[in-house]
Amino acid sequence: MSDGRINLKLKIWKQSGPNFPGSFADFEVQVSPDASFLEMLDELNNDLESKGLEPVAFESDCREGICGTCGLVINGQPHGPIPKIATCQLHMRNFKDEDTIWVEPFRAKAFPVVKDLIVKRSAFDKIMYAGGFVSVNTGGVPDANAILIPKEKAAESFDAAACIGCGACVAACKNASAMLFVSAKVSQFALLPQGQPERYERVQKMVKVMDDLGFGSCTNTYACEAECPKGISVRNIARMNRDYFVAKVKSANLEVEV
């Protein structure tokens, strides 16, 4: 250590494109414990670039744990060892001098690797396009306070809506299931009066697209909840399953075209 900085060995996944094989590459860095994990990667990349070497590709944006852009598997855990934070909120004081850190992309069939640590998560958006909304046009809506919503219902809906769409749930799941992501959006609306008119149609549409896109099924290991940076509850999955079942029972003919 010098000036309180810590020395680390990094084993980072490098892969030049979706159709190329990847492998771990070794790097060494010295970093301030006050730096964030991504600032550590910024410093590494700046060093590589100044030597004319290609930097490690990774995505990030807000660096405040809310945009859901960043997402690395660190020492085997999506978003690293500290619960309920995104990768960008992880700080180097959580590592010790001389530690070796393994850094990988989120891995899932539905999330192909773009380059190094970047994966394509457009499958999540496609599920949203299928039904992740309340069908209201701009204008012509009632006064905001005309819809009364019990405080605890609103809070429960908010907790589901807090999902940042990062994909850690999929990366954590041995089946690469997207049930936590989909059920969070389904629940946000199922808990609110605004979501009732389309409640049963929505759940069927979203689940159908989810299944079509190659996400696995849920086997209730709850790994998704454990790794979710926003602590989205698996109770949302139970709620979605219930709604899906009700939708099927209500009308065998309600199969919707997507």
Place this chain on the structure above:
Amino acid sequence: MATILNAKIPEGNISEKWTNHKFNMKLINPANKRKYQIIVVGTGLAGASAAASLGELGYNVSAFTYHDSARRAHSIAAQGGINAAKNYQNDGDSVYRLFYDTVKGGDYRSREANVYRLAEVSGNIMDQCVAQGVPFAREYGGLLDNRSFGGAQVSRTFYAKGQTGQQLLLGAYSALSRQVGKEKVKLHTHKEMLELVVVDGIAKGIITRDLLTGEIESHSAHAVILATGGYANVYFLSTNAMNCNTTAIWRAHKKGALFANPCFTQIHPTCLPVHGEGQSKLTLMSESLRNDGRVWVSKIKKDMREPNDIPEEERDYYLERKYPSFGNLSPRDISSRSAKEVVDDGRGVKGGEAVYLDFRDAINRLGKNAIEEKYGNLFEIYETITGDNPYNMPMKIYPAPHYTMGGLWVDYNLMSTIPGLFVLGEANFSDHGANRLGASALMQGLADGYFVIPYTIGNYLASDKPELIPADHDQFKKDKSGIEDLTKKLISINGKHTVDELHKKLGRIMWNKVGMARNEKRLNEAIDEIRNLREEFWKNVKVVGSAEGLNQTLERAGRVADYLELGELMAYDALERKESCGGHFREEYQTEDGEALRDDQNYSYVSAWEFKELGKWEHHKEPLEFEYVKLATRSYK
């Protein structure tokens, strides 16, 4: 002599202007709307709400984002809330009061008619978002809850915990998703706009780079909307997201769109202090914390004691002392400058660049649980980043660049000086004057996107009847090859300095000389230094990799190249404005007790700059008239 800009403000009493204008504007028959192509660049609050609303109306919309998904835009990080003049609290709020507060908060440098319209539609925004299923905070009776924000004495801020921006953006993203599903909006992800295509003086399309394949592409339309956010990353360290940049509006500026009030930047008072050289980004702590937190420093210079060892009588609660009526909820510019003052006086935390934000008294008064319920997630964020627990130890905060009030000049219809080019949200200059009040950015983004542009763009299409130019027109070819050449040039330099090194250097010049306090000497130095740095950039930047495929260094290089031009204009603008107002504080123009000294006689105008050639601009003015809010010294004492 400079041209006088025509803001096209409708006639009539301020409360009737928008209503009259909506009636007078031309309409497009519902069946004909599908014949029009509209490009929307950016999918934050303004862009997503505009794209969704225009898609609903029947237009063919192409929306562009450089992110992997429309949901990532930086609007998502807004924490505190959104203002709306609903007067649900029965505390005397009204459209007129929100209008008044916003004009005053902007230090009388905004356009009255625009601000009034913003206040007027603020209620509609809340109605819209609630109908979309945005889960706002509620009272036990099921009604919406409110909190207070800086610069206002009524509670008009609606919120969803400390994640209001996230919930509003996801609402707009939902509405956009619905239109994408219906194929009324074609969403282009991972595509960054690098050029505006102008044919015969009219905006006709854009050139983009696909960030995954490197392909440069042409897109044509009947009208182009830019909703690409602000440029606070010119300071390198800011609360903006890593990818926020000025490129879209800057390149439009170089194609003829005037840039208004570039020096009006907001330095947010409550951010986490800088930890070291390796820092890439600053984190904001919501202004809502100032509802219960008290800001203080020691009365003694270089006081090395731990905060909890400094007794009450040796603490200086400087905001409460200087501004007794607004106290800790004084507006952002005033709070930031006061923090700088005490730090310059050597009274910052242990002599450094930070002040305390203390919850001790609020915890004693309301109990730890009440504070946890209100601010729990913000306290957790603070502890995660700093390792300190704010329940036991005051937070350390310091101002940081956060928002830019300046942007492309637009008229009342939100159209720039290039016909067919509209600019929404933070990317335009229109509503916040020299200082934006808290919880007003979300309001403006959504007002522009949901409730203004759907009307005004129809009027443009119906009155001007613009033609669609094919994307293989000569001008598109010329602009496309221009961008390809620029890309090649950036890669071929292969010099000694990385992009980040050069960006950090620019950031330091901007922060030290075009930051919270400015003077003639330092502004002139800044101009020289920026020019030298720009020269150094084009001689010595090192961009590794190739133009094909994903190259994040190349993306950043293009953005920094634009900042190196914008920074100079910001300094010019600050130099020209020989007065202090809002976020623009010129040390030469202050009152005896150090308050901003505005000069309404000579500077009651919007500065709009026309790009001539690199480092040369022509200055235009839009005079500001205050018919309704009487010009007065802005006092929060």
